Amino acid sequence: MSFRAVLIDLDGTLVDSVPDLARAANIMRVEFGLVPLREDVIATFVGKGMENLVHRALSGSLDGRAEQERFPQALDVFRDAYHEVNGETARIFDGVLEGLQAMKAQGLRIAVVTNKPAEFTGPLLERIGLRAYFDAVVSGDSVARKKPDPDPVLHACELLGVTPAEAVVVGDSMNDASAARAAGCRVLLVPYGYNEGRDVHAIESDGIVSTLVDAALWISQSQVLSRTTVVPPAPL
Numbered sequence: 639m640s641f642r643a644v645l646i647d648l649d650g651t652l653v654d655s656v657p658d659l660a661r662a663a664n665i666m667r668v669e670f671g672l673v674p675l676r677e678d679v680i681a682t683f684v685g686k687g688m689e690n691l692v693h694r695a696l697s698g699s700l701d702g703r704a705e706q707e708r709f710p711q712a713l714d715v716f717r718d719a720y721h722e723v724n725g726e727t728a729r730i731f732d733g734v735l736e737g738l739q740a741m742k743a744q745g746l747r748i749a750v751v752t753n754k755p756a757e758f759t760g761p762l763l764e765r766i767g768l769r770a771y772f773d774a775v776v777s778g779d780s781v782a783r784k785k786p787d788p789d790p791v792l793h794a795c796e797l798l799g800v801t802p803a804e805a806v807v808v809g810d811s812m813n814d815a816s817a818a819r820a821a822g823c824r825v826l827l828v829p830y831g832y833n834e835g836r837d838v839h840a841i842e843s844d845g846i847v848s849t850l851v852d853a854a855l856w857i858s859q860s861q862v863l864s865r866t867t868v869v870p871p872a873p874l
């Protein structure tokens with residue numbers, strides 16, 4: 639089997655977006671009379687989409703839920719604040735540009751598959767200068783269910799015209815790994831992202847890659863292996 643596509647997570651894999659997310663979450667907390675939370679605490683709240691981030695940031699805990707009557711207003715405040723700051727202090731992780739270039743050079747098609755809502759994904763990719771690398775973008779509200787459900791991964795495969803077996807997911811969390819596995823894709827994880835405060839080494843995957851450069855290398859080496867192991871000996 640040779641790979642034809644890479645499906646890459648956004649927050650925590652391509653971009654360190656926590657400084658902006660934390661600013662928006664803290665603007666919301668202050669509006670509700672709460673003290674701001676540390677960035678590293680808010681980092682653990684990222685991964686299951688905007689609504690979950692707002693629930694977690696307002697309650698101050700990973701499993702917490704905002705009070706029902708407060709939630710719609712909190713979501714509005716967060717959304718407005720994040721529109722203001724999205725992309726302002728976010729930065730591209732080391733190795734991302736080189737990794738994307740190496741993937742392109744291998745002829746791979748590349749998609750972003752993120753739980754971030756589309757209203758923020760497009761502007762962030764544009765502002766940070768990454769949009770041109772991608773053949774498709776699937777956001778948290780592009781399909782009915784987000785990662786860890788397989789839907790966004792399957793949708794990205796469809797948009798790129800590849801089968802799940804021809805695609806490698808690269809992400810930073812169990813949401814990426816579970817979505818990839820449920821869709822039937824291989825999955826590589828980076829150790830520098832968020833993963834809701836847990837160690838990525840504890841998640842079942844096809845490998846931990848230190849950067850996207852290593853992900854590109856893993857894919858090119860797998861192609862060589864598949865060619866050398868699959869090609870039958872020439873007839874006599």
Ligand SMILES: O=C(O)COP(=O)(O)O
Pocket residue numbers: 647648649650684685686687688691751752753754755778785
């Ligand atoms: O919006 C989130 O919760 C995180 O998005 P991600 O899927 O790009 O990590």
Ligand SMILES: [Mg+2]
Pocket residue numbers: 647648649650651685809810811831832
């Ligand atoms: Mg992520």
